[in-house]
Amino acid sequence: MNKIANRVKQIEAMAQKTGFPVYSEGKNPLVRGKIATPRKELQQASPKLVSLEEAIRQSGLKDGMTISFHHHFRSGDKVINMVVDKLAEMGFKHLHLAASSLIDVHEPLIAHIRNGIISRISTSGLRGALGAAISHGLMDEPVIFRSHGGRAAAIANGELHIDVAFLGAPSCDSLGNACGYAQGENVKSICGSLGYAKVDAQYADKVVIITDSLMPYPNTPNSISERDVDFVVEVDSIGDAAKISSGAIRDSKNPRDLLLAQTAAKVVINGGYFQNGFSIQTGTGGASLAVVKFIREKMIEKNIKASFALGGITTHMVKLHEEGLIERLIDVQSFDRGAAESLINNRMHKEVSANEYASALEIGSAVHWLDMVILSALEVDVNFNANVLVGSDGVIRGAIGGHPDTAADAALSIIVCPLLRGRIPCVVDEVTTLITPGTSVDVIVTDYGVAVNPNRPEIAERLKVAHVNVVQIHDLKEKARKIIGDADPLPFGERTVGIVMSRDGSVMDIVRNIKDK
């Protein structure tokens, strides 16, 4: 007789042998029993859906722990200030704030640092009053600066351990399926890719999604899966929609930008990598956007198509994609509304995490497969080193971003930089702060000529054949010096206010405090 009752002994024996418990109805507390409530009602009562204060309490956050944020909302972001205000109100101290980047709108952090709520910061960059205050010695602990790829790698390998991630999301359902936009639904704001946040969601001990557009389950597609999310907090507003995704950046009419762009385009077209199936990344400055325009004309003329464009994606790149000139877009951060909307509309527009984008430690990260990148810089020096973080006045005013990642891994890395900005020389003997080492920079495009790294004589040859004005980097530096003269040394103090991490996890440089003159 083959009945369960007759097999009990055998079941028990096998359970004992395999180490599993014997089944008993309702015995495992992790498995939910049957509930008869209509599911729409049940979703609204999702146990993950709590207030911000409750999420913080339940997350187990303690003094001294690490909290993280992303900067996909740019200057529209309200999440960081909202959460840190709440943490201050709840009496937390000595927290480590690890953001993918910090910008002007995060100026209120200055008070929280003074009050001891935040005592350590890790970020890609600092701007505005916060950068200035930290440069002047606001913090006891130096800020740790990492590139986007470097941060993702540090989180993945545990060097940067996140206890609780607070991640703003333009759309999320009550179970935590979060996205930077929403398919077919009206949300208050869209930011497109949530590439930087995806890393935090994957590796943080606890993940809190903060949204102002709570979607019906299931919120599809999602950037962040409910599997990685512990709490969902609904708020009135995560940020200023107009600033989270601005309209397409207008084409520059500045003659200098256009000259730089035209020259950079010549380098792209004649550098040896402009062939069918090439891949490219460009920035968002006036010159970078204009480069796209010039390259586009040449792609059409020569019937050349790109396999993918990478990085921060802009409306300019989307247009080329929609014209069929770029097959795929790989997007860690959507720079404007057009790019964010393209993620909704274009199937070949792919959202990737910062690890998939630029980690030095992942073989598959997209930068490893990049032919060309066009970057800008605050300063470059005669050894082709670049600085994108600290201004010529010694004040932290920029962000590392993906600069060293893309420069190191692209087959041809091009930095576009005017020789002078007002009375500030941009080609100098030695950069104020070393961010991207010269060994990874191949070409520097200025309005006074193009310098090619001596490591890449073949590129210099190709450019000369194409009548590009190839000059020596030392001559550029001399030209700048002749026009501007020699600057007084910067009044740096003895304290270290910033540590620049290389993308491989080693210390590359330090930033010292700047003294008032």
Place this chain on the structure above:
Amino acid sequence: MFIPGNNPGMMQDAHVYAPDSIMLDLEDSVTLEEKDAARLLVYNALQSVDYGEIEMVVRINPLGSPYGHKDVQAAVKAGAHVIRMPKTETAEEVVELEKAIEQIETSLGCVGRTKIMAAIESAQGVMNAFAIATASKRMMGIALGAEDYCANLKTSRSKEGAELLYARQTIVVAARAAGIDALDTVYSDLNDMDSFRAELRLIKQLGFDGKSIINPRQIEIVNEIFAPTQKEIEKACAILAGIKEAQKRGSGVIAVDGKMVDRPVVMRAQRCIDLAIASGIITKEDVYE
């Protein structure tokens, strides 16, 4: 390319856009209060900025104004290649400028260094175009200044430029008769590059050697219209190579593609190559290697 003489930033790097000629202006773009400061700036720019092979022009204030002679002095001393005289109406004015230049050059020991370009900006100037063009051996070109000319004519500028046709043709003919350059007026609407192109095609056809511009963004378009085509360049190269070969053999006449090549053809070929080099299509090395 016109650069206001009171803008050090623009004077500093105007040359990176590689115009054929830079005109530092002391006249209309500088207010009365800034005349002296601008003169000093222009003087120092010419002395200290490395403009390379670009032709440097200074537009002075009228000699009859309190600034004109001071401007000439500063421009000649600083080594400007050309002085542009505004609102030129008669040959006598050119002679007056020539005398002023010669006096300064004599004191500097560099007689003959500075050339003159006259801007014709009135009906009287147009009527005297040939006399102006031939008033001095220093004359290198005459240029149309359309805004003042239209005001003087009691009309206004149109896109098609019908009101300028007579002046343009008169200036080109006068310049050709005098063996100097004819330069066309500025086009100020930077947001209408299509009309700018159309105007360039017109003045090229009329025979002008070039056009005054007010923004580096216009340079590429001027080059595009004035630049010879690849076919024209190849033909010109063949003609010049043929002539070189013929000279070696001691013969002055050759045939290219079965057609006799005489002096005007060679001159056109040389002009074509010069233009191609100026437009950046080819380099000197390409032709003369």
